Amino acid sequence: MDTTTSPVMTGSSAAPSMLRRNGETIGFVVMVAALIVAPFFTYPLFLMQAMCFALFACAFNLLIGYGGLLSFGHALYFGWASYLAAHAAKLWGFTPELAILTGTATAAFFGLLAGSLAIRRQGIYFAMITLALAQMMYFVALRMRFTGGEDGIQAVPRGRLFGVIDLNNEMTMYVVVFVIFIAGFLLIYRIIHSPFGEVLKAIRENEPRAVSLGYKTDRYKLIAFMLSATLAGVAGSTKAITMQIASLTDVNWPMSGEVVLMTLVGGLGTIFGPVVGAFVILFMQFKLSVVGEWVLVIQGLIFVTCVLLFRRGIVGEIAALFKR
Numbered sequence: 001m002d003t004t005t006s007p008v009m010t011g012s013s014a015a016p017s018m019l020r021r022n023g024e025t026i027g028f029v030v031m032v033a034a035l036i037v038a039p040f041f042t043y044p045l046f047l048m049q050a051m052c053f054a055l056f057a058c059a060f061n062l063l064i065g066y067g068g069l070l071s072f073g074h075a076l077y078f079g080w081a082s083y084l085a086a087h088a089a090k091l092w093g094f095t096p097e098l099a100i101l102t103g104t105a106t107a108a109f110f111g112l113l114a115g116s117l118a119i120r121r122q123g124i125y126f127a128m129i130t131l132a133l134a135q136m137m138y139f140v141a142l143r144m145r146f147t148g149g150e151d152g153i154q155a156v157p158r159g160r161l162f163g164v165i166d167l168n169n170e171m172t173m174y175v176v177v178f179v180i181f182i183a184g185f186l187l188i189y190r191i192i193h194s195p196f197g198e199v200l201k202a203i204r205e206n207e208p209r210a211v212s213l214g215y216k217t218d219r220y221k222l223i224a225f226m227l228s229a230t231l232a233g234v235a236g237s238t239k240a241i242t243m244q245i246a247s248l249t250d251v252n253w254p255m256s257g258e259v260v261l262m263t264l265v266g267g268l269g270t271i272f273g274p275v276v277g278a279f280v281i282l283f284m285q286f287k288l289s290v291v292g293e294w295v296l297v298i299q300g301l302i303f304v305t306c307v308l309l310f311r312r313g314i315v316g317e318i319a320a321l322f323k324r
Helices: 002-041 044-064 075-090 096-118 124-141 170-190 197-205 207-212 217-243 253-264 273-287 294-309 314-324
Strands: none
Touching: 002 044, 002 124, 002 170, 044 170, 044 217, 044 253, 044 273, 075 096, 075 124, 075 217, 075 253, 096 217, 096 273, 096 294, 124 253, 170 197, 197 207, 197 217, 207 217, 217 273, 253 314, 273 294, 273 314
């Protein structure tokens, strides 16, 4: 009986997987095509900022959506990478690629330190440790001289990529940010669909079961934390070079809350959800800038609505609709 039922079970389980992969391929093609034509219809600077935050949200989603680890302090890696990249480009005279690498290495270092402490606890205690560490580093950034305090680091030079390509040209800068975003997105996609990603999902669903199977779950969680922090650092560094500024806003706790909002609105645990969420939130901020701080109230209402009515987020609801 086993030999007759096994092929049927394999085929039935393979069909949804094949449909999912085809859907992800189509979604990726649509996303790339949209980003290629978008600068001809809207502000390239807005699109570059949105891609930086989309990569930030994707990095956060790797941790919470696939590892089940809720961090309330991801602004630490985004913001400090932004500071170090800006400082390296402006005061040390680094080329853009070296400045971005400097910021990324900074985020990876902080990710290793914070992750080593945070993974010792679970649930709300894990989240509170990440928040406490982030707020501690926020006050360090506020007091340290090289960060510029409340003024931040302004007029960051974009410079020349590899000493040759002038990034002061808006479209050239757009292409560079586009390549960085797509590379980061594909890396996250590869991580999710690798054996490492499958173990992460197993830990998210049932950590004691994963431990009983012989997996060193703390090691996997630490690697996932470092990967997420590093990719958040790539986003923060790129944003500092692109927008030519690094400020306290990047490292303050509302930034950590904003990336949570982007991920939930787009769709937690979906590959395209954080991208959609980042563009939706930034577009809303851009269009509602005339109402000032009331935009935070509107964001809160959207967050509550999504949690109550659209728990799977925009992409999650669309995917569920197609499945039905």
